[in-house]
Amino acid sequence: MPNEIRILSEADLRGIVSLDLETVEVIEAGFRALAGGGVVMPPVLSMAIAEHHGEVDVKTAYVPGFDGFALKISPGFFDNPKLGLPSLNGLMILLSARTGLVQAVFLDNGYLTDIRTAAAGAVAARHLAPEVETAGILGSGVQARLQAQAAHLVRPFKRCLVWGRDPEKARACAADIAAATGAEVELRRDIAPLVAESQLVVTTTPATEPLIGAEMLHPGLHITAMGSDQEGKCEIAPAALARADLYVCDRVSQCARLGELRAAREAGLIEATPPELGQIIAGDGPARISPDQITICDLTGTGVQDTAIANHVARRMATTGTVFSS
Amino acid sequence: MPNEIRILSEADLRGIVSLDLETVEVIEAGFRALAGGGVVMPPVLSMAIAEHHGEVDVKTAYVPGFDGFALKISPGFFDNPKLGLPSLNGLMILLSARTGLVQAVFLDNGYLTDIRTAAAGAVAARHLAPEVETAGILGSGVQARLQAQAAHLVRPFKRCLVWGRDPEKARACAADIAAATGAEVELRRDIAPLVAESQLVVTTTPATEPLIGAEMLHPGLHITAMGSDQEGKCEIAPAALARADLYVCDRVSQCARLGELRAAREAGLIEATPPELGQIIAGDGPARISPDQITICDLTGTGVQDTAIANHVARRMATTGTVFSS
Numbered sequence: 001m002p003n004e005i006r007i008l009s010e011a012d013l014r015g016i017v018s019l020d021l022e023t024v025e026v027i028e029a030g031f032r033a034l035a036g037g038g039v040v041m042p043p044v045l046s047m048a049i050a051e052h053h054g055e056v057d058v059k060t061a062y063v064p065g066f067d068g069f070a071l072k073i074s075p076g077f078f079d080n081p082k083l084g085l086p087s088l089n090g091l092m093i094l095l096s097a098r099t100g101l102v103q104a105v106f107l108d109n110g111y112l113t114d115i116r117t118a119a120a121g122a123v124a125a126r127h128l129a130p131e132v133e134t135a136g137i138l139g140s141g142v143q144a145r146l147q148a149q150a151a152h153l154v155r156p157f158k159r160c161l162v163w164g165r166d167p168e169k170a171r172a173c174a175a176d177i178a179a180a181t182g183a184e185v186e187l188r189r190d191i192a193p194l195v196a197e198s199q200l201v202v203t204t205t206p207a208t209e210p211l212i213g214a215e216m217l218h219p220g221l222h223i224t225a226m227g228s229d230q231e232g233k234c235e236i237a238p239a240a241l242a243r244a245d246l247y248v249c250d251r252v253s254q255c256a257r258l259g260e261l262r263a264a265r266e267a268g269l270i271e272a273t274p275p276e277l278g279q280i281i282a283g284d285g286p287a288r289i290s291p292d293q294i295t296i297c298d299l300t301g302t303g304v305q306d307t308a309i310a311n312h313v314a315r316r317m318a319t320t321g322t323v324f325s326s
Numbered sequence: 327m328p329n330e331i332r333i334l335s336e337a338d339l340r341g342i343v344s345l346d347l348e349t350v351e352v353i354e355a356g357f358r359a360l361a362g363g364g365v366v367m368p369p370v371l372s373m374a375i376a377e378h379h380g381e382v383d384v385k386t387a388y389v390p391g392f393d394g395f396a397l398k399i400s401p402g403f404f405d406n407p408k409l410g411l412p413s414l415n416g417l418m419i420l421l422s423a424r425t426g427l428v429q430a431v432f433l434d435n436g437y438l439t440d441i442r443t444a445a446a447g448a449v450a451a452r453h454l455a456p457e458v459e460t461a462g463i464l465g466s467g468v469q470a471r472l473q474a475q476a477a478h479l480v481r482p483f484k485r486c487l488v489w490g491r492d493p494e495k496a497r498a499c500a501a502d503i504a505a506a507t508g509a510e511v512e513l514r515r516d517i518a519p520l521v522a523e524s525q526l527v528v529t530t531t532p533a534t535e536p537l538i539g540a541e542m543l544h545p546g547l548h549i550t551a552m553g554s555d556q557e558g559k560c561e562i563a564p565a566a567l568a569r570a571d572l573y574v575c576d577r578v579s580q581c582a583r584l585g586e587l588r589a590a591r592e593a594g595l596i597e598a599t600p601p602e603l604g605q606i607i608a609g610d611g612p613a614r615i616s617p618d619q620i621t622i623c624d625l626t627g628t629g630v631q632d633t634a635i636a637n638h639v640a641r642r643m644a645t646t647g648t649v650f651s652s
Contacts, residue, residue, distance in 0.1 A: 099411055100375075
């Protein structure tokens with residue numbers, strides 16, 4: 001009896017799922033499940049191909065109650081732009097959680113990762129940034145745009161400040177954010193004033209040295225740090241993590257290796273085990289208790305988000321794509 | 327610029343690669359590369375889904391000089407036979423080693439794993455079993471058949487002895503081996519006489535307690551143990567490993583966790599680091615030095631074999647399969 005496998009291209013996927021409130025709900029449900037029992041999420045498989053300035057990460061997670069589980073393959077090859085190719089690519093495989101049979105192959109070139117990553121930012125903002133008049137974005141890449149758009153879905157800010165190392169790219173990013181959100185978007189040449197004027201800041205850079213120091217924190221600020229997802233990356237100074245009233249991880253074990261927690265632990269500044277975002281969503285972790293508190297959420301990207309978005313696609317795909325018998 | 331991805335079904339793959347001497351050469355080249363510098367092979371990613379009696383393993387390896395690298399996803403769901411489905415399934419992805427772009431998806435349902443696993447047995451026999459008049463096979467599954475066929479390619483034995491826990495399955499397996507190799511095939515009800523009469527024994531079972539004890543070893547014997555590839559499995563008694571003149575691993579770090587070496591280390595019987603098969607192929611490890619020695623090769627299955635077979639398919643696939651733009 002041949003197994004039927006549905007194959008969807010990036011264009012197919014863009015036609016059926018996008019960064020909207022439903023996607024945010026789907027990712028929030030994933031985090032909530034992660035806080036409950038029964039989720040199996042092995043450490044990320046990482047392979048560096050130094051010879052070609054590349055790396056590949058594989059993530060997966062089994063979430064009880066979801067029909068399928070995803071296996072997500074994310075290659076990043078950083079000489080690709082010289083060849084006119086994007087650095088990030090990849091695909092996602094959906095397997096039946098009951099039989100292990102391959103159900104679908106999503107040839108998304110990283111699109112599903114982009115939107116599930118941005119949606120996690122919206123989930124963090126919803127639970128940790130109570131009032132946002134002005135949002136600040138550090139970085140000028142795809143996630144800078146998508147994080148602004150995601151935050152705007154749950155906190156429809158009026159103003160957005162953008163900082164990027166390359167002023168030209170920052171300008172283009174600001175224009176795209178203005179078009180996508182309708183907010184008034186301004187550039188800032190320095191990070192400190194951007195943070196000072198914002199109630200929500202999202203960091204989306206590949207920085208390896210902190211961009212935000214403890215002295216920049218102010219009452220009412222929430223920061224979502226999503227840039228660091230590899231050993232050696234760092235966007236937030238360890239002293240800033242320590243000074244926050246509440247510091248939250250997507251997954252403590254990952255943040256300690258790949259996220260902001262790594263440097264803070266090395267500096268001996270965070271000894272206790274931080275709460276996870278899913279616990280706060282589920283109401284069994286310490287929440288923000290006043291609008292004046294300072295909160296930081298560290299997102300490294302989890303296999304649970306991949307499994308959540310892949311199941312979301314599966315529920316919507318119906319007759320999209322091509323069926324293969326194998 | 328859309329990326330072109332070639333998708334091959336199991337039938338496509340069966341049409342272009344099979345278990346033959348060329349496949350054995352391809353796998354041997356993989357092992358040789360593993361002994362050289364520059365191979366990157368991360369630990370296997372393993373996820374157990376206890377609720378559904380399932381597990382999924384992901385293997386990969388970058389091998390310098392190979393155009394692509396494989397990512398192999400192997401689910402095993404052991405309640406599947408009750409549903410009329412095979413326990414083992416899966417697929418293989420081939421990515422460019424230079425750009426990380428997905429080149430091909432091999433929807434092989436485990437076929438490529440089957441032949442690359444059997445081919446490794448032939449490589450071991452070629453380098454460690456000098457003269458084989460009679461081959462012994464423990465087990466009666468797919469690998470029992472394929473290991474016999476693979477060994478026959480390099481050591482065209484005249485006689486084959488088969489032992490299996492279930493006599494009916496063993497009988498069917500013996501008939502298949504006779505048809506595939508032309509050898510005279512006999513069943514044995516006990517393991518000890520089978521080993522006594524054989525110069526080459528291949529163990530292909532999921533045993534968790536040793537099948538072959540030290541007292542069964544005899545001069546001139548070579549054993550390839552390929553059944554153990556998970557924590558808790560064990561086919562060869564630790565004392566037998568210790569008594570062999572030469573004990574060889576496919577990859578020491580894997581055998582210590584998933585192979586025969588695990589129990590032998592726990593018993594304190596093997597302290598030194600064993601040589602790897604690739605070193606012996608490359609001529610920089612201790613080889614068999616006389617036909618009277620006793621040798622054992624422990625095969626857990628490596629990502630290098632997957633990368634080797636995937637590149638072999640890529641060289642042959644030409645216009646087979648279906649091209650997807652994504």
